[in-house]
Every structure is written in C-alpha cells, then in structure tokens.
Amino acid sequence: MRDDNDPIGARPPLPALVPEQRVPVGADPWTSGPHAETAPGTAPGWASWLAEETVPQREPGEEREFDDRATDLLDDDPMAPLVYEARRRAEATRQRLRARNQILAVTAATLVVALIAGAVWLKFALDGSATPAAAPTTAAAAPQPTGNQPGLSSWCQHVDTPDRVTSAGTGDMTSATGAILHLEYAWYVLRDATAVRSMLTPDVIAASEEATRQAISDTPVGTQHCVTISGIAADRWTVTVDERHPDGSTSSWQQIMTTSVRNGQVRISSIVVGNR
Structure with a gap:
C-alpha cells in the first residue's frame, strides 16, 4: 500500500537487476554468456555505432588538408x-x-x-756570460820590440798618449814619433850609421854621415836607451834620450827634431841640440 504523502514513495521504482548469466562449464566465454560477441548488424544500442559500415571514412587528400591546417x-x-x-x-x-x-x-x-x-735564449745568454771576456788590447799601448836589450822594459816603461810617447821600440816610417824612434833604435841597437842616415831627408840639417859614424863608435856597446817625445808645434818635437851604460852609469841629452812627409813616408828634416 502506498502513502501519497510519502516523498520516498513518489520516486519511480528502481530498475530490476538482470540476473547474472553464468557460462556453462567448458563453454567459450566469447560465444556464450553476457560477453558473447554479437554478429554485426544485430548488436543493440551504441555497439552498432562501431560497426564498420557506420565509421566515417576520409576521402583521399583529406588527411593532407588536415596537416596543412595544422601547419597554418x-x-x-x-x-x-x-x-x-x-x-x-x-x-x-x-x-x-x-x-x-x-x-x-x-x-x-x-x-x-x-x-x-x-728559455733557450736565456740559457745561451747565461752560458755566454760565463765565458771570461778577453782583455781589451790597444795597439798603440802595446810595447814595441826593444831588440837585444834585456831588462829594458822595467827601466823604460812604454807610454803612448797624445801629449807624450816614451819607448825604446823599433819605431816605423808611418808617423813622426815612429820615425824618431826608428832613428834612435838604428843608433843604439843596430849601431848602423847608414840606417840612421836613411831616416833623414836629403836636405837635412844635421851632422854629416862621418860624424854620425864616429859618434856611434864612441857609444859603449850594450848601452840601453829610452826615448821620450813631446810635441812643440806642428811637425816639431822635443826628443829626450836617456842612456844606461853597461857599467851602470847613466846620461841624458835632448834634441829638437822636425819631421816631414816625403814620397808617402815620414822623414826627419832637422836635428838640433836642445836645452840639455
């Protein structure tokens, strides 16, 4: 019996549950029971939508148009x-x-x-600096040969400066001081009057060759000499000669000499007695 005032009784009745269909033992569940496949065209409800003939098919070219639209x-x-x-x-x-x-x-x-x-450059630089440097030599300061005059170097110290030259060397014919030294060397060491006269010009103002030879003979053999030359004026020189005799005695005398160049060689054109 239903009460019309009962709100619950006004609701529609719940649908009845369909009793579960059981699959007989040994039967195929896909051909029997609630999951059995239904032949196409006979499936009820929404299942018929999935039938092949009801699925919409794309025409050729539609897929390309879809991709283009996606790119756009x-x-x-x-x-x-x-x-x-x-x-x-x-x-x-x-x-x-x-x-x-x-x-x-x-x-x-x-x-x-x-x-x-x-590093290589530094190594070579250090190796080069470790080598002792050669002592500088000056040609003008080197002592000239003194011939057979033992012990002369300690007595006559070689000096060569612009103002003064002191030496007992052989001299040369390329400079005024060299020519004067060579004349004195020919006198005391060579003891040759001809060699002495060869250092003079033909018009020289000096003693004769005979007087020169006699003066050389009067000088004791073995006498050592030391020549000091100082300039007075152009081509004029003060020449001081110190003698040391074999007996140990010494003497000194002075000359004034004038030099000139003849045929490319220096010659002595005048020898006169000096102040002492």
Missing part, C-alpha cells in the same frame, strides 16, 4: 617567432664559444712557443 595553426602561433629567435641566439652563442675556444687554444700554443724560445 602553428604559423599563426604568436610564440613561434620567440622560439625561433631563442634558437637562433643559442646557435650564435655556441658559435661564439667555439671561436673563443679556438682563439684561446692558438694563444696558449703561441705562449708556450714563446716561453720555450725565451
């Missing part, structure tokens, strides 16, 4: 330019990094080569 949608995407720019900047950054790495590698290699070259 991507092209119209406002984020697409930002994505493209981000990728472009990332690629540019990678290229800059590669270029920088290459430059760093070349710079490092150059630095290594420079360091090796510097």
Whole structure:
C-alpha cells in the first residue's frame, strides 16, 4: 500500500537487476554468456555505432588538408617567432664559444712557443756570460820590440798618449814619433850609421854621415836607451834620450827634431841640440 504523502514513495521504482548469466562449464566465454560477441548488424544500442559500415571514412587528400591546417595553426602561433629567435641566439652563442675556444687554444700554443724560445735564449745568454771576456788590447799601448836589450822594459816603461810617447821600440816610417824612434833604435841597437842616415831627408840639417859614424863608435856597446817625445808645434818635437851604460852609469841629452812627409813616408828634416 502506498502513502501519497510519502516523498520516498513518489520516486519511480528502481530498475530490476538482470540476473547474472553464468557460462556453462567448458563453454567459450566469447560465444556464450553476457560477453558473447554479437554478429554485426544485430548488436543493440551504441555497439552498432562501431560497426564498420557506420565509421566515417576520409576521402583521399583529406588527411593532407588536415596537416596543412595544422601547419597554418602553428604559423599563426604568436610564440613561434620567440622560439625561433631563442634558437637562433643559442646557435650564435655556441658559435661564439667555439671561436673563443679556438682563439684561446692558438694563444696558449703561441705562449708556450714563446716561453720555450725565451728559455733557450736565456740559457745561451747565461752560458755566454760565463765565458771570461778577453782583455781589451790597444795597439798603440802595446810595447814595441826593444831588440837585444834585456831588462829594458822595467827601466823604460812604454807610454803612448797624445801629449807624450816614451819607448825604446823599433819605431816605423808611418808617423813622426815612429820615425824618431826608428832613428834612435838604428843608433843604439843596430849601431848602423847608414840606417840612421836613411831616416833623414836629403836636405837635412844635421851632422854629416862621418860624424854620425864616429859618434856611434864612441857609444859603449850594450848601452840601453829610452826615448821620450813631446810635441812643440806642428811637425816639431822635443826628443829626450836617456842612456844606461853597461857599467851602470847613466846620461841624458835632448834634441829638437822636425819631421816631414816625403814620397808617402815620414822623414826627419832637422836635428838640433836642445836645452840639455
């Protein structure tokens, strides 16, 4: 009996549950029972929608049109330019990094080569500085040969300055002081009057050859000499000769000589007695 005022009783009755159909033992569940397949065309309700003849088929070309529409949608995407720019900047950054790495590698290699070259140069420089330097020599200051005059170098110290020349050397014919030294060497060491006269000009103002020979003979054999030459004026010289005799006695006398150049060689054109 239903009460019309009962709200629960006004609801429609619940659908009855269909009793579960059981599959007989040994039967195929897909051909028997509630899950049995239904032949096409006989399936009830929504199952018939899935039948092959009811599924819509695309015509040829429709799929391509769909893909084009999708591409157009991507092209119209406002984020697409930002994505493209981000990728472009990332690629540019990678290229800059590669270029920088290459430059760093070349710079490092150059630095290594420079360091090796510097080390080699430093090694050779140090080796060269370890070699003792040769003592400088001055041709003008070197003592000239003194002939057979033992012990003369300690008594007659060789000096060669612009103002004074002191020596007992052989001299030469290329300079005024050299010519004077050679004349005195011919007198005391060679004891040759002809050699002495060969240093004079033909018009020389001096003693004769005979007087020269006699003066050489009067000089004791073995007498040592030391000549000091100082300039007075152009081609004029004060010549002081110190003698040391074999008996140990000494003497000194002075001459004034004038020199000139004849045929490319220096000759003595005048010899006069000096102040002492």
